[in-house]
Amino acid sequence: MTDLTPTVRSRIKRLRERGAYDFDTIASILDAGLLCHVGYIIDGHPYVTPTAYWRESGRVYWHGSSASRMLRTLEKGVDVCFTVSHLDGLVLARSGFNHSINYRSVMLFGRAHKIEGDGAKAQALEKFLERMFPTRWQQLRPATTQEIKATTVLGMAIEEGSAKVRTGWPHDDEDDHSWPVWAGVVPVHTVMQSPLPDERLAGAIGPPAYLADLSHLGLKAK
Amino acid sequence: MTDLTPTVRSRIKRLRERGAYDFDTIASILDAGLLCHVGYIIDGHPYVTPTAYWRESGRVYWHGSSASRMLRTLEKGVDVCFTVSHLDGLVLARSGFNHSINYRSVMLFGRAHKIEGDGAKAQALEKFLERMFPTRWQQLRPATTQEIKATTVLGMAIEEGSAKVRTGWPHDDEDDHSWPVWAGVVPVHTVMQSPLPDERLAGAIGPPAYLADLSHLGLKAK
Numbered sequence: 122m123t124d125l126t127p128t129v130r131s132r133i134k135r136l137r138e139r140g141a142y143d144f145d146t147i148a149s150i151l152d153a154g155l156l157c158h159v160g161y162i163i164d165g166h167p168y169v170t171p172t173a174y175w176r177e178s179g180r181v182y183w184h185g186s187s188a189s190r191m192l193r194t195l196e197k198g199v200d201v202c203f204t205v206s207h208l209d210g211l212v213l214a215r216s217g218f219n220h221s222i223n224y225r226s227v228m229l230f231g232r233a234h235k236i237e238g239d240g241a242k243a244q245a246l247e248k249f250l251e252r253m254f255p256t257r258w259q260q261l262r263p264a265t266t267q268e269i270k271a272t273t274v275l276g277m278a279i280e281e282g283s284a285k286v287r288t289g290w291p292h293d294d295e296d297d298h299s300w301p302v303w304a305g306v307v308p309v310h311t312v313m314q315s316p317l318p319d320e321r322l323a324g325a326i327g328p329p330a331y332l333a334d335l336s337h338l339g340l341k342a343k
Numbered sequence: 344m345t346d347l348t349p350t351v352r353s354r355i356k357r358l359r360e361r362g363a364y365d366f367d368t369i370a371s372i373l374d375a376g377l378l379c380h381v382g383y384i385i386d387g388h389p390y391v392t393p394t395a396y397w398r399e400s401g402r403v404y405w406h407g408s409s410a411s412r413m414l415r416t417l418e419k420g421v422d423v424c425f426t427v428s429h430l431d432g433l434v435l436a437r438s439g440f441n442h443s444i445n446y447r448s449v450m451l452f453g454r455a456h457k458i459e460g461d462g463a464k465a466q467a468l469e470k471f472l473e474r475m476f477p478t479r480w481q482q483l484r485p486a487t488t489q490e491i492k493a494t495t496v497l498g499m500a501i502e503e504g505s506a507k508v509r510t511g512w513p514h515d516d517e518d519d520h521s522w523p524v525w526a527g528v529v530p531v532h533t534v535m536q537s538p539l540p541d542e543r544l545a546g547a548i549g550p551p552a553y554l555a556d557l558s559h560l561g562l563k564a565k
Contacts, residue, residue: 130388155444156430158380160391166352169382169391171428171448189357206393206532208378211557217472217483217488220448222377226393250439251520260524262516263440268440290541299542302482303551305540309562311430314530319512321520329525335433340531 122148122179122279130230131283132163134294141284144179150227150284151176151205153339155253160202163194174205174247176279181229182236182245184274190246192273201277203229207339211307214291215300221287223306229282241311245274253338254331313340344370344401346500352452353505363506366401372447373398373427373504375561377475379405384426385416396427398501399473403451404458404467406496414495418457423499425451429561433529436513437522443509445528451504459495461488467496475560476553535562 124143125131133140140148157174160167170191174183181203185192195201210223236242246269247258291304313335316328334342344366347353355362363369379396382389392413396405403425407414417423432445458464468491469480513526535557538550556564 130390131552135408155433156428156446158382158391158393158426158428159387160380160382160424162384162387162389165384166422166452167382167384167389167424168352169380169424169426169450171380171426171446173444186357198386202382202389202391202392204380204393205380206380208444211377211535213476213479213538215484216490217468217480217486220472224393224397226377228391230388241416246439250442253433254435257435257524258439262437262519262522262524264439268438272440279427293541297484299545300484301545301548302479302484303538303540303548303554304544305538307538307551307554307557308536310534310535310536312532313433314532316435317523317528317530319526319528321515322525323521323523326523326525328527332525334530335529 125280125282127283128281131228131281131284133283137169139285139287141286146284147227147279147282148176150207150225151181153207154207158204159183159191160204161191161194161199175252177248179279180276182249182274182276184246184272187271187273189273192275195233195275196273198232198234201231202232203277204279208309210309212291213304215293215297215302215304219289219291219293223287225286227282227284229277229279231277231281233275233277236276239269242272242274243269246272256331257329310341311339312343314343346355347502347504349505350503353450353503355505355507361507361509363508363525369449369501369504370398372429372449373403376427376429377438377560380426381405381413382426383413383416384423397474399470401501402498403501404496404498406468406494409493409495411495414497417455417497418495418536420454420456423453423455425499430531432531434513436525437515437519437524437526441513441515443513445509447508449504449506451499453499455497455499461491464491464494464496468494478553479551486501487491532563534565536565
């Protein structure tokens with residue numbers, strides 16, 4: 122895929138050593154998450170909606186009820202800012218102002234387009250579910266036409282945007298290193314716990330193998 | 344504190360049983376997190392910036408370099424959408440369309456105001472750090488006037504907004520319960536791992552007691 126060219130909107134101005142525009146870095150951050158924050162404008166006011174997303178090739182996708190105000194606004198092709206962020210650690214320095222956070226984030230700019238046609242929509246949603254839980258789609262009660270019609274799927278090309286990443290240790294002022302206070306990093310992870318069966322589940326159905334490892338969603342095992 | 348009154352912007356329209364406007368629910372979700380996503384408009388385009396935040400009484404606060412484009416925009420008092428979301432679980436149902444996510448989110452609307460004066464700024468930042476790491480502020484190398492001047496602190500009143508929460512089990516169609524596929528919930532948590540000391544830390548300084556439990560930041564122990 123094509124690396125991105127910094128623009129007025131996407132160029133990292135502060136702490137620019139943390140910025141990246143190459144497709145692989147952006148894709149790897151997108152692929153390590155489940156929830157994005159979509160920013161858009163209605164009647165001149167900004168809105169930020171958290172929602173599930175997925176990436177396929179050079180596009181990101183998200184979906185929801187066709188009645189959703191967010192989706193009805195975005196399907197018109199208005200401007201979108203699509204942000205994904207992962208918290209990786211707390212960074213404790215010798216001065217308050219050198220405290221920081223380790224994180225990986227991506228900010229994309231563009232306009233969403235609606236996936237048209239029941240077949241294309243069903244195919245997109247199958248990819249979403251299969252990314253999360255490989256082989257599950259075929260095991261499910263098949264989608265009805267009504268369910269597909271009641272769902273809107275939006276996509277947006279990964280064409281303008283940037284990644285921003287902080288890793289590692291506190292950056293203290295040189296003279297501060299001897300200050301007698303603990304300094305270091307508290308790593309933070311998102312973890313999955315053991316699957317809990319629905320109470321109406323038939324007794325013989327155990328948790329499927331694909332739930333044993335959800336590291337492709339950025340979730341570590343407990 | 345005062346419960347919020349739903350407005351055109353903040354009223355939950357879809358799945359309204361998930362919505363809440365009472366101050367305690369909103370505060371408890373805000374107080375269980377570290378990173379918010381701030382939405383704002385520059386030259387007619389939406390931006391969504393992840394940043395650390397804290398709450399004190401009826402306001403949320405965030406901060407950063409005085410050179411930050413986000414902060415320089417927001418200190419003018421433009422419209423802001425301030426969103427916090429916590430991922431609590433993956434909900435696997437018998438049909439793809441009944442899959443869901445357990446989450447807690449808050450969306451606030453308003454205009455930010457800049458904290459003026461070095462003393463007031465230092466006090467606000469002390470509260471931010473003390474919320475995270477009680478007693479630490481006094482242990483740190485004291486803030487310099489230059490550090491305080493180079494930092495902008497913004498606050499916003501919790502006056503317009505809503506919470507949205509999903510908990511619990513899949514909501515399958517009644518006829519789907521006998522479908523032979525696993526259904527249930529995969530709980531998701533954010534956890535802290537053991538603190539890692541900076542390599543230039545004097546050997547005698549062990550990790551402080553306040554790092555043993557960061558559950559007030561929404562972080563479970565490993």
